Amino acid sequence: MSLDRETVAxxxxxxxxxxxxxxxxxxxxxxxxxxxxxxxxxxLPLEAVPPTAHxxxxxxxxxxxxxxxxxxxxxxxxxxxxxxxxxxxxPEFVTE
Amino acid sequence: xxxxxxxxVGLEVHAQLLTRTKxxxxxxxxxxxxxxxxxxxxxxxxxxxxxxxxxxxxxxxVRAALAxxxxxxxxxxxxxxxxxxxxxxxxxxxxxxxRPLATGGQLDLETSAGPRRVTLQRLHLEEDAGKxxxxxxxxxxxxxxxxxxxxxxxxxxxxxxxxxxxxxxxRALRDVLVFQGVNDGNLESGSFRCDANVSVRRQGxxxxxxxxxxxxxNSFRFVQRAIEAEARRQVALxxxxxxxxxxxxxxxxxxxxxxxxxxxxxxxxxxxxxDPDLPPLRVDEALLEAARAGLGESPAxxxxxxxxxxxxxAAAARTLASHPRIAEFFQRALALxxxxxxxxxxxxxxxxxxxxxxxxxxxxxxTPEQVTELxxxxxxxxxxxxxxxxxxxxxxxxxxxPRAIAEGRGLRVVADEAALAALCDELIAGAERQVAAYxxxxxxxxxxxxxxxxxxxxxxxxxxxxxxxxTERLDKPAS
Numbered sequence: 001m002s003l004d005r006e007t008v009a010x011x012x013x014x015x016x017x018x019x020x021x022x023x024x025x026x027x028x029x030x031x032x033x034x035x036x037x038x039x040x041x042x043x044l045p046l047e048a049v050p051p052t053a054h055x056x057x058x059x060x061x062x063x064x065x066x067x068x069x070x071x072x073x074x075x076x077x078x079x080x081x082x083x084x085x086x087x088x089x090x091p092e093f094v095t096e
Numbered sequence: 097x098x099x100x101x102x103x104x105v106g107l108e109v110h111a112q113l114l115t116r117t118k119x120x121x122x123x124x125x126x127x128x129x130x131x132x133x134x135x136x137x138x139x140x141x142x143x144x145x146x147x148x149x150x151x152x153x154x155x156x157x158v159r160a161a162l163a164x165x166x167x168x169x170x171x172x173x174x175x176x177x178x179x180x181x182x183x184x185x186x187x188x189x190x191x192x193x194x195r196p197l198a199t200g201g202q203l204d205l206e207t208s209a210g211p212r213r214v215t216l217q218r219l220h221l222e223e224d225a226g227k228x229x230x231x232x233x234x235x236x237x238x239x240x241x242x243x244x245x246x247x248x249x250x251x252x253x254x255x256x257x258x259x260x261x262x263x264x265x266x267r268a269l270r271d272v273l274v275f276q277g278v279n280d281g282n283l284e285s286g287s288f289r290c291d292a293n294v295s296v297r298r299q300g301x302x303x304x305x306x307x308x309x310x311x312x313x314n315s316f317r318f319v320q321r322a323i324e325a326e327a328r329r330q331v332a333l334x335x336x337x338x339x340x341x342x343x344x345x346x347x348x349x350x351x352x353x354x355x356x357x358x359x360x361x362x363x364x365x366x367x368x369x370x371d372p373d374l375p376p377l378r379v380d381e382a383l384l385e386a387a388r389a390g391l392g393e394s395p396a397x398x399x400x401x402x403x404x405x406x407x408x409x410a411a412a413a414r415t416l417a418s419h420p421r422i423a424e425f426f427q428r429a430l431a432l433x434x435x436x437x438x439x440x441x442x443x444x445x446x447x448x449x450x451x452x453x454x455x456x457x458x459x460x461x462x463t464p465e466q467v468t469e470l471x472x473x474x475x476x477x478x479x480x481x482x483x484x485x486x487x488x489x490x491x492x493x494x495x496x497x498p499r500a501i502a503e504g505r506g507l508r509v510v511a512d513e514a515a516l517a518a519l520c521d522e523l524i525a526g527a528e529r530q531v532a533a534y535x536x537x538x539x540x541x542x543x544x545x546x547x548x549x550x551x552x553x554x555x556x557x558x559x560x561x562x563x564x565x566x567t568e569r570l571d572k573p574a575s
Contacts, residue, residue: 068122
């Protein structure tokens with residue numbers, strides 16, 4: 001599998017990463033090498049191995065439905081670039 | 097709408113599961129808190145925070161699935177659904193995609209066109225996003241209290257054929273969830289939300305048209321009207337030779353029309369993949385047991401039992417099975433010995449008039465005990481229906497016993513046959529003239545005797561019993 005420029009640009013757009021033309025060129029080359037490396041797995045005879053997203057046998061641990069302490073609001077908002085009226089302020093994303 | 101077109105609707109419902117804490121962290125889920133106080137590193141999406149799944153949310157999801165006849169899968173997988181939105185702090189939503197909690201159920205509806213069975217494609221678990229307030233001087237304000245609240249998403253097949261059917265389906269679905277204590281059924285507060293996928297096609301066609309997604313329909317009436325308005329719009333487009341765009345639209349109730357919500361943007365590419373932080377969810381026997389333990393009778397089963405088994409009229413059964421607390425009230429009255437038909441006639445009018453329903457909670461001004469006594473007093477002939485209504489008003493908000501009040505006022509039926517028989521003998525012995533008149537054929541005199549008996553007992557005698565006792569004696573030939 002090879003990666004073309006459009007694919008990398010599209011992935012960058014989906015990830016909201018702004019790239020200059022030279023950055024894009026560099027990333028196309030880097031990603032091609034990474035994908036080629038992963039492609040080596042494709043050469044192995046793995047037909048009998050099911051896709052594995054997690055360590056085999058692991059199951060989801062469950063916790064009781066009991067409240068835990070929350071963050072103080074001041075702490076929660078502290079890292080936000082902007083805040084207003086006890087909320088995270090962001091550029092308006094829907095105009096009504 | 098033109099009879100040549102058919103509307104096709106599938107609904108996606110998001111129902112908040114009634115847990116105390118969020119799906120993947122211990123923050124409370126209670127509504128009405130000030131902004132951003134029910135947040136932590138996990139639901140804020142801070143780096144390094146790890147999700148920990150809430151067992152109760154799983155149990156409630158499984159219970160909903162079982163109540164809707166879906167097959168619960170022994171193993172399901174939480175996946176990341178990637179998209180960027182300011183009210184989604186992680187940049188992805190934890191949902192279920194390829195392997196949902198449950199698939200393949202059905203919901204039976206009674207529509208104006210007859211019974212209809214709607215296929216439920218799937219029920220999966222996911223976390224809610226935050227809440228945004230727009231129009232703050234060019235800003236949107238984001239409150240993340242809701243972010244991470246557990247939701248069950250229930251997806252129907254495109255089996256519905258009108259706005260009215262869609263509203264009927266939603267009511268039926270809500271009833272089931274509310275009866276199982278899984279959801280509070282509140283559309284206004286957003287704990288029960290609906291998106292509708294609407295398309296139209298020519299009558300007789302079996303291919304689906306291009307579908308439009310209607311978002312944020314927050315009342316049953318709006319669901320119906322929005323679907324009708326959108327179907328009209330699509331038909332007008334197609335009849336004019338234009339095409340329907342696949343897009344997301346919202347409904348403007350004032351104008352009674354839909355409007356494009358997102359415009360033409362790049363199609364979503366959610367790039368779902370299994371969340372590496374969350375191994376597969378295993379629904380084992382213990383979880384199933386916990387889900388089954390709280391599984392109550394469905395509203396449809398209750399209605400059938402009451403109408404077929406107890407002779408309750410269908411309309412009354414619908415009202416009584418419309419809310420779990422009302423159903424409990426009725427069942428409690430039955431357990432106390434109330435006559436089913438009398439209680440079914442009384443509760444929907446006299447009890448619900450003063451009731452306050454708020455989500456899953458309900459407050460009644462009378463108790464099933466009081467109503468059972470009132471109905472018994474009516475049945476015994478002590479009280480007329482009107483008197484019983486008046487007496488209910490007196491006991492509302494108190495724990496007073498209607499029977500004790502009635503007895504305190506001398507309102508009771510003397511149904512002691514021996515005592516009444518002695519009274520009748522005495523009346524007959526002291527009224528030779530009237531007895532003679534009766535026996536000569538003046539049957540109206542019977543009324544005079546009954547009147548005397550009622551007078552002597554100050555109205556407490558059972559008039560039917562007195563009439564029988566007097567007739568037996570007067571009809572006997574003079575000895």
